[in-house]
Amino acid sequence: ETGVTQTPRHLVMGMTNKKSLKCEQHLGHNAMYWYKQSAKKPLELMFVYSLEERVENNSVPSRFSPECPNSSHLFLHLHTLQPEDSALYLCASSQDGTDYEQYFGPGTRLTVT
Amino acid sequence: DQQVKQNSPSLSVQEGRISILNCDYTNSMFDYFLWYKKYPAEGPTFLISISSIKDKNEDGRFTVFLNKSAKHLSLHIVPSQPGDSAVYFCAAISTGGSNYKLTFGKGTLLTVNP
Numbered sequence: 412e413t414g415v416t417q418t419p420r421h422l423v424m425g426m427t428n429k430k431s432l433k434c435e436q437h438l439g440h441n442a443m444y445w446y447k448q449s450a451k452k453p454l455e456l457m458f459v460y461s462l463e464e465r466v467e468n469n470s471v472p473s474r475f476s477p478e479c480p481n482s483s484h485l486f487l488h489l490h491t492l493q494p495e496d497s498a499l500y501l502c503a504s505s506q507d508g509t510d511y512e513q514y515f516g517p518g519t520r521l522t523v524t
Numbered sequence: 525d526q527q528v529k530q531n532s533p534s535l536s537v538q539e540g541r542i543s544i545l546n547c548d549y550t551n552s553m554f555d556y557f558l559w560y561k562k563y564p565a566e567g568p569t570f571l572i573s574i575s576s577i578k579d580k581n582e583d584g585r586f587t588v589f590l591n592k593s594a595k596h597l598s599l600h601i602v603p604s605q606p607g608d609s610a611v612y613f614c615a616a617i618s619t620g621g622s623n624y625k626l627t628f629g630k631g632t633l634l635t636v637n638p
Contacts, residue, residue, distance in 0.1 A: 415567065442624060453526065454568075454613070454628040467624055501567055505624075511556055511617050513626065515567030 413437055415516035417502050423522045424492065432487040432519050434502030442466075443485040444503040444513060445477060454501065460485060461507065492523045527551045528616050530629035538637055543601040545632050547614030550595065554616035558626070559588060559599050562611045571612075572599070604636045 415436045424430050436443060445457040459467035460479040474496075476488040485502055499520050503513040529548045537543045547557075555576040560568035574581040574588045574597065581588050587600045601608055614629040 417567075444624070451630065453528070453630050454626075456625055459624040461624070503567070511558065511619070511626065512570045512573065515560075515569070517565065517567045 415502055415504055415514050417500075417516035417519050419519060420517065421520045421522075423524060424489070425524055426492060426494070428492075429488070429490040431489065432500055432502075432521075434485040434487075434516055436483055436485075436502075436504040436514070436516075438504055438514060440504035440514070441482055441507045442505045443479060443482070444505075445485065445487050446501040446503065446515075448499040448501060448518070450498075458487075489521075492521075494523050497521055497523045525550070526629075527554075528614055528627050528629040530612075530614055530632050532632050533630070534633040534635070536635045536637060537604050539606055540603045543599075543604045543608065543634055543636065545599040545601075545612050545614075545634065547597050547599075547629055548595060549597075549616050551616070551618065551627070552595070553618040553621065554627070556617045556619050557588070557590060557597050558615045558617075559586075560613040560615060560628075561608075562613065562631070568613055601634075604634075606636045606638050609634055609636050 418433045442461045446454045448454050457471045458477040463479045478486040499518045501518045502516040505513045558573040559571040561571050562568040572586050590597045611631040613631045615626040
């Protein structure tokens with residue numbers, strides 16, 4: 412595997428379900444990101460981890476809970492989501508905070524019913 | 525309030541001609557700019573960037589121009605090829621602020637017709 416991978420690629424969940432999105436980067440980077448892309452909206456930064464510490468939390472509702480167990484893996488735990496949370500969730504990584512170029516995974520298309 | 529704006533949702537050009545994608549920003553603290561390309565079912569991929577100390581950066585068929593006084597940048601693709609058909613995102617960052625926070629535009633769908 413190379414680059415940034417995300418699983419699952421598609422997810423349908425009910426509002427009472429609990430699910431997790433997984434991201435893995437194979438680039439040796441130190442920073443990892445979660446973005447949300449809703450229809451007709453720009454990419455919105457949700458969370459940033461650098462060396463497994465959270466360095467950005469962009470006023471994201473608590474029903475989204477990130478976890479970064481090591482610099483290669485990033486999770487987004489989802490619980491009691493709302494239909495408006497349906498979106499494309501993108502993971503990205505970068506070397507560190509001085510490298511502005513971010514490498515993105517293919518995304519997870521989430522539908523909340 | 526959108527700080528990075530791509531006012532053209534779509535652009536269609538003929539193969540071999542020039543594609544010009546535009547981006548405007550409102551935050552004068554932005555000093556580094558990037559363009560990303562996104563194909564369907566894939567994540568965005570980095571294309572080219574420019575620092576505010578420059579007004580032009582070129583990489584093969586791709587050139588980015590920055591006009592700081594107008595808070596405007598543009599991406600030129602010449603000659604355009606059908607494989608360039610994708611959504612193009614402009615992004616900006618204030619390197620004196622959070623080094624992790626890219627602000628993106630909504631994107632422009634480029635279609636290059638054979």
